[in-house]
Amino acid sequence: MSIDNLKAEIAREFGTPALVIDLDVVEHNIAKAQAFCDAAGVGNRPHIKTHKSPVLAAMQRDAGARGITCQKLGEAEVMAAGGLDDILITYNLLGEEKLGRLGKLSAEKTVTVAADNPVTIAGLPMAGRIAGRPINVVVECDSGRKRAGVETPGEAIALAELIAASPELSFAGFVFYPPDKTVASSQHFFDEAVAGVRALGLEPRILSSGGSPNLGMLQEFHGITEHRAGTYIYNDRMMMAHGMATLDECALQVYATVVSRAGAERGILDSGSKTLTADTGGGLDGFGLIREYPQARIAGFSEEHGMLDLSKTNDRPGVGTIVRVVPNHVCVVVNMFDRYVAVRGDRLVGEIDIPARGKLT
Amino acid sequence: MSIDNLKAEIAREFGTPALVIDLDVVEHNIAKAQAFCDAAGVGNRPHIKTHKSPVLAAMQRDAGARGITCQKLGEAEVMAAGGLDDILITYNLLGEEKLGRLGKLSAEKTVTVAADNPVTIAGLPMAGRIAGRPINVVVECDSGRKRAGVETPGEAIALAELIAASPELSFAGFVFYPPDKTVASSQHFFDEAVAGVRALGLEPRILSSGGSPNLGMLQEFHGITEHRAGTYIYNDRMMMAHGMATLDECALQVYATVVSRAGAERGILDSGSKTLTADTGGGLDGFGLIREYPQARIAGFSEEHGMLDLSKTNDRPGVGTIVRVVPNHVCVVVNMFDRYVAVRGDRLVGEIDIPARGKLT
Numbered sequence: 001m002s003i004d005n006l007k008a009e010i011a012r013e014f015g016t017p018a019l020v021i022d023l024d025v026v027e028h029n030i031a032k033a034q035a036f037c038d039a040a041g042v043g044n045r046p047h048i049k050t051h052k053s054p055v056l057a058a059m060q061r062d063a064g065a066r067g068i069t070c071q072k073l074g075e076a077e078v079m080a081a082g083g084l085d086d087i088l089i090t091y092n093l094l095g096e097e098k099l100g101r102l103g104k105l106s107a108e109k110t111v112t113v114a115a116d117n118p119v120t121i122a123g124l125p126m127a128g129r130i131a132g133r134p135i136n137v138v139v140e141c142d143s144g145r146k147r148a149g150v151e152t153p154g155e156a157i158a159l160a161e162l163i164a165a166s167p168e169l170s171f172a173g174f175v176f177y178p179p180d181k182t183v184a185s186s187q188h189f190f191d192e193a194v195a196g197v198r199a200l201g202l203e204p205r206i207l208s209s210g211g212s213p214n215l216g217m218l219q220e221f222h223g224i225t226e227h228r229a230g231t232y233i234y235n236d237r238m239m240m241a242h243g244m245a246t247l248d249e250c251a252l253q254v255y256a257t258v259v260s261r262a263g264a265e266r267g268i269l270d271s272g273s274k275t276l277t278a279d280t281g282g283g284l285d286g287f288g289l290i291r292e293y294p295q296a297r298i299a300g301f302s303e304e305h306g307m308l309d310l311s312k313t314n315d316r317p318g319v320g321t322i323v324r325v326v327p328n329h330v331c332v333v334v335n336m337f338d339r340y341v342a343v344r345g346d347r348l349v350g351e352i353d354i355p356a357r358g359k360l361t
Numbered sequence: 362m363s364i365d366n367l368k369a370e371i372a373r374e375f376g377t378p379a380l381v382i383d384l385d386v387v388e389h390n391i392a393k394a395q396a397f398c399d400a401a402g403v404g405n406r407p408h409i410k411t412h413k414s415p416v417l418a419a420m421q422r423d424a425g426a427r428g429i430t431c432q433k434l435g436e437a438e439v440m441a442a443g444g445l446d447d448i449l450i451t452y453n454l455l456g457e458e459k460l461g462r463l464g465k466l467s468a469e470k471t472v473t474v475a476a477d478n479p480v481t482i483a484g485l486p487m488a489g490r491i492a493g494r495p496i497n498v499v500v501e502c503d504s505g506r507k508r509a510g511v512e513t514p515g516e517a518i519a520l521a522e523l524i525a526a527s528p529e530l531s532f533a534g535f536v537f538y539p540p541d542k543t544v545a546s547s548q549h550f551f552d553e554a555v556a557g558v559r560a561l562g563l564e565p566r567i568l569s570s571g572g573s574p575n576l577g578m579l580q581e582f583h584g585i586t587e588h589r590a591g592t593y594i595y596n597d598r599m600m601m602a603h604g605m606a607t608l609d610e611c612a613l614q615v616y617a618t619v620v621s622r623a624g625a626e627r628g629i630l631d632s633g634s635k636t637l638t639a640d641t642g643g644g645l646d647g648f649g650l651i652r653e654y655p656q657a658r659i660a661g662f663s664e665e666h667g668m669l670d671l672s673k674t675n676d677r678p679g680v681g682t683i684v685r686v687v688p689n690h691v692c693v694v695v696n697m698f699d700r701y702v703a704v705r706g707d708r709l710v711g712e713i714d715i716p717a718r719g720k721l722t
Contacts, residue, residue: 011456011458012456012457012458013458014458014722015456015458015459015722016456016722017721017722018722049664049665071664071665072665091620091631091665092620092621092680094618094620094631094680094681095372095373095376095377095618095681096373097372097373097374097375097376098376116621116623117621117622117623117680119679119680119681120620120680142623146623146624146627146668147629147663147666147668148620148621148623148629148666149621149623150623151623151624257455257456259452259453259455259481259509260453260477260478260508260509260510261478262477262478262503262507262509262510262511262512263507263512266507268508268509270452270455271721273638273640273693274693274696274721275721277634277638277639278638278639278640278641278693279634279639280639302508303410303432303692303693303696304410304432304433304452304721305508305509307507307508318480319453319455319478319480319481320455320456320480331664332634332635332639332664335635335664335697336696336719336721337719337721338719357719358635358697358698358699358718358719360378360632360635360636360665360697360698361375361376361377361378361379
């Protein structure tokens with residue numbers, strides 16, 4: 001079968017836009033990330049926010065991952081229901097609704113949660129009482145991204161002490177999310193925090209780094225026990241911009257149809273901001289790369305229209321043409337769909353559900 | 362009950378982020394739009410892309426709407442299953458998968474579709490054969506937005522003739538989407554197209570205008586028979602910027618929790634780009650208005666983090682604080698959730714599903 005036949009078959013079976021993943025490329029990407037971790041002697045704990053599917057998470061586990069990372073409790077619940085275990089939730093969970101659910105989940109699975117403040121830590125014992133065993137808590141540390149995480153080793157040590165003081169909690173370690181490709185700046189924070197808790201008689205079990213672009217630098221971050229990366233399973237234009245993936249390593253493409261060509265130098269895809277999202281991928285040009293027409297620019301959106309600027313290409317697709325779009329940022333695009341169409345090369349394999357999509361709580 | 366009690370109740374029952382709509386405000390907004398249409402003697406055909414719920418569509422119908430507008434066929438199928446009829450799909454439908462579904466839907470309901478090119482028109486008779494009756498087709502005209510739609514009256518007339526020539530199609534009229542608040546520029550295109558088809562012996566049944574910001578200008582667009590508007594049912598920061606809504610007329614708010622305060626001048630909401638979306642609302646400052654802290658700026662996102670810049674406010678929310686966020690653009694935010702929490706004032710009413718969410722095909 002040719003790629004043109006595959007496009008026609010997918011359009012006929014599922015319509016467009018379709019979220020298509022190539023499992024051959026997925027397996028290649030999973031093996032490559034696992035090899036980075038193995039080479040550095042670091043555990044692999046992939047972040048499932050990217051794929052949101054227990055099927056894909058099981059592929060990562062079966063290839064050697066020690067556990068998984070989730071960003072939302074609802075994602076963790078879906079993964080647990082799908083047979084996954086050893087789940088790290090890198091998020092401050094607050095409020096009795098979430099703490100009740102966390103307690104229930106922790107009774108059944110090995111779960112670890114993150115905290116970066118005393119209010120979060122004060123709430124977590126409620127979950128421990130429901131679970132009937134201590135909740136594992138890592139302290140989230142910010143070494144430059146200015147996201148979640150305490151900003152100083154002193155605060156990290158104080159929170160570790162606070163966790164260790166609760167019989168319903170168990171201090172589990174520290175999580176870092178170093179700025180892309182600048183692992184070195186996190187080392188000082190890391191060394192001071194680890195030394196500080198050891199001086200208190202606490203031993204971190206988890207010392208975690210993160211980020212797909214940092215997979216190539218794991219050997220430079222001394223002392224970490226595991227790494228969290230998500231995007232690498234599919235890759236995207238951001239990962240290509242980081243030099244961490246080639247176009248052939250982009251496992252996910254949105255199959256879209258040209259639905260309008262009202263002007264000579266413009267056209268419209270059936271994929272707008274409700275499909276490809278307005279994510280710029282950190283300042284990339286346009287909202288996706290069209291494989292068949294790399295000079296065609298996805299210049300803007302309405303909700304269900306992707307506006308094609310065709311002024312820089314003489315090869316212009318007509319109405320009805322099906323194209324493959326590599327997104328700027330795969331994680332947010334996956335979140336717009338309820339299922340994948342799975343292929344291997346130019347052969348259609350089937351569908352895979354995305355049950356953790358939209359698990360916002 | 363107070364709003365603080367309501368916030369606590371919603372957090373306890375559903376967790377945050379929660380997509381909360383106030384049905385009192387919804388009813389006010391529906392009545393206001395209907396009054397604009399009534400005053401202009403124009404039919405109201407609200408666009409359900411905004412709310413994606415048959416329950417809300419039925420409220421619009423029961424308040425006087427003559428039918429509904431959908432952007433995707435999957436949305437129309439959900440609305441039909443939910444009891445709605447007289448459905449206009451303002452989109453070029455292509456490919457046998459969609460044409461088969463359109464035929465089936467058209468056999469059961471009154472459906473009209475748009476086309477702006479001969480390829481689309483050449484495909485639609487397949488749907489007519491499946492439906493067992495002609496497919497109603499309107500020609501989409503572009504009077505300035507550079508989206509879908511032919512750019513000249515001559516093209517519009519030629520497509521009308523093409524539609525009328527097919528026994529499996531019925532020419533239904535023209536749809537316009539005038540630039541915001543500049544209805545006048547569409548009038549010339551409209552007059553020439555309508556005169557042109559009448560000269561051919563064709564009578565347009567539907568002469569449709571669109572856009573919530575244009576609701577106040579319907580009386581200036583002479584000859585139209587109906588209007589499509591979506592956003593007005595909830596309103597948002599974009600509608601406020603257009604001067605078409607007050608803050609009290611914003612019926613939808615995302616209830617979110619502050620989950621981190623790692624720095625004195627910054628914080629993090631549990632609502633990132635997978636909740637509030639990266640939609641800038643056409644260049645608004647920040648990604649939403651926090652009602653309780655209007656000086657706090659939602660400065661950026663990661664997927665599950667909304668980054669709060671608190672440097673301009675001395676009143677700074679602590680970890681655990683629940684806030685209400687008015688989105689930049691409601692339509693894309695609704696699309697991230699599976700259900701609404703419905704309230705009236707400070708009283709919780711229940712949940713409403715969003716079954717047309719993510720209907721991308």
